[in-house]
Amino acid sequence: MNISDTEIAWSILQKAGYSRTHELPEADVVLLVTCSIREKAEQTIWNRLKHLTALKKRCQKHKPLLKIGVLGCMAERLKTKLLEQEKLVDVLAGPDAYRDLPRLLSLGYRGQRASNVLLSLEETYADVMPVHQTPEGHSAFVSIMRGCDNMCSYCIVPFTRGRERSRPLSSILEEVRMLSDQGVKEVTLLGQNVNSYRDFSEQHFICSEGSTQLSRGFKTVYRTKQGGLLFSDLLDKVSQIDPDMRIRFTSPHPKDFPDEVLQLIQERRNICKQIHLPAQSGSSRVLHAMRRGYTREAYLDLVENIREIIPGVNLSSDFITGFCGETEEDHQETLSLVREVGYNVGFLFAYSMRKKTHAYHRLQDDVPAPVKQRRLEELISVFREEAAKVNMALIGSTQLVLVEGESKRSSEELCGRNDGNVKVVFPKTDLPIQPEKPQMVPITSGDYVLVKVNYGQHDNKIELIWLCLLSLVVNPAAGF
Numbered sequence: 001m002n003i004s005d006t007e008i009a010w011s012i013l014q015k016a017g018y019s020r021t022h023e024l025p026e027a028d029v030v031l032l033v034t035c036s037i038r039e040k041a042e043q044t045i046w047n048r049l050k051h052l053t054a055l056k057k058r059c060q061k062h063k064p065l066l067k068i069g070v071l072g073c074m075a076e077r078l079k080t081k082l083l084e085q086e087k088l089v090d091v092l093a094g095p096d097a098y099r100d101l102p103r104l105l106s107l108g109y110r111g112q113r114a115s116n117v118l119l120s121l122e123e124t125y126a127d128v129m130p131v132h133q134t135p136e137g138h139s140a141f142v143s144i145m146r147g148c149d150n151m152c153s154y155c156i157v158p159f160t161r162g163r164e165r166s167r168p169l170s171s172i173l174e175e176v177r178m179l180s181d182q183g184v185k186e187v188t189l190l191g192q193n194v195n196s197y198r199d200f201s202e203q204h205f206i207c208s209e210g211s212t213q214l215s216r217g218f219k220t221v222y223r224t225k226q227g228g229l230l231f232s233d234l235l236d237k238v239s240q241i242d243p244d245m246r247i248r249f250t251s252p253h254p255k256d257f258p259d260e261v262l263q264l265i266q267e268r269r270n271i272c273k274q275i276h277l278p279a280q281s282g283s284s285r286v287l288h289a290m291r292r293g294y295t296r297e298a299y300l301d302l303v304e305n306i307r308e309i310i311p312g313v314n315l316s317s318d319f320i321t322g323f324c325g326e327t328e329e330d331h332q333e334t335l336s337l338v339r340e341v342g343y344n345v346g347f348l349f350a351y352s353m354r355k356k357t358h359a360y361h362r363l364q365d366d367v368p369a370p371v372k373q374r375r376l377e378e379l380i381s382v383f384r385e386e387a388a389k390v391n392m393a394l395i396g397s398t399q400l401v402l403v404e405g406e407s408k409r410s411s412e413e414l415c416g417r418n419d420g421n422v423k424v425v426f427p428k429t430d431l432p433i434q435p436e437k438p439q440m441v442p443i444t445s446g447d448y449v450l451v452k453v454n455y456g457q458h459d460n461k462i463e464l465i466w467l468c469l470l471s472l473v474v475n476p477a478a479g480f
């Protein structure tokens, strides 16, 4: 989301006449796009701010107008502390106030500390075409909604990013078409809760048939929404724009996976067969305390249903260890859930309590830090074992890989990702453009290559790296 927010803020600033530099000493304005989801993310920004403030003092003579700004969730959460107590920043803009950046900066130049952290019920930046800035230019994030209504008891997002609202379908389609024209090969639809997407814009409000899209056994803390265009409508339309453009989405909530969405993922060859399914815990008791709206059993039923409709699908997840009241037994249930499901990627964190949340007001952060850490390490280790099994099963298979660029390990190797989002590393070589033609071409980022997986090894991370042999696919349809 922060990458996407940066692209939106940058588009607004570009229109106001600002140009971008990647060299800090050249900058007249330094803006940090921030995250409040965990204590550690905020600490990183505090350190960065102190470093920047020291730099500003040192540069006072030759750069008297240097301005420092904080955008996003930390601006929303810590306005007074940032602006009035610590006096570390000149400009603050919350996630719904990026349109106001040019005005805030101009106030900053007049010597005022300026801020706008108002949250909106409508702002989706639908008419702002983001300035996409992926290094290789072949993949892009497209924001489809903002905010969240779920109010999970540990989560600060509903307080920093506001209520859930979806960007109109027409504006999403326009952006995806533009990206396709620019040669982008992979789009990730982005939001806090992408699969609860509902476009209520005027022309669609009456014609919708969707009354509910909840997965079986799941419930919400808010009244079920009615009408509007649903996530399945969006996926359907987006995936038809360019059949050679891969479609991914993140982050979904398990509650919004009705069969229509799953069947569409199965049917469309360009919608990746990889689903992020944040579980957070394997214990129904802890899930209840987290206010996730499902039990372990309902989650496992959903996994079974997904695997029935999309055989071979890759699943990834998020987990929190040491949430309020989590016992050893609860922790063991989480480990057993990870073993039972077999994810190939995981985002695993020790719980850190955030002010304003339901847990902060009502629950006790009673799991000692060393216990949280130990449970996290155990979870990582089980995750790695299971991910290794999932990825090792690819040995001997042929995978369609979208090339990202040079591998970090060697300039003699390239890397990319398969449909299931597994990283693949293979030798850099020229290939015949078509099997029957002798003309050889180098493989470049944005190409699709067919890769025979013949070797797998552990990376430092949870995923595996593959060393492979391959052929170049001019028309990806041949490779699906």
Ligand code: SF4
Pocket: 148, 149, 150, 151, 152, 155, 156, 157, 158, 192, 193, 253
């Ligand atoms: S679904 Fe829960 S965890 Fe995710 S953003 Fe919303 S409140 Fe936070």
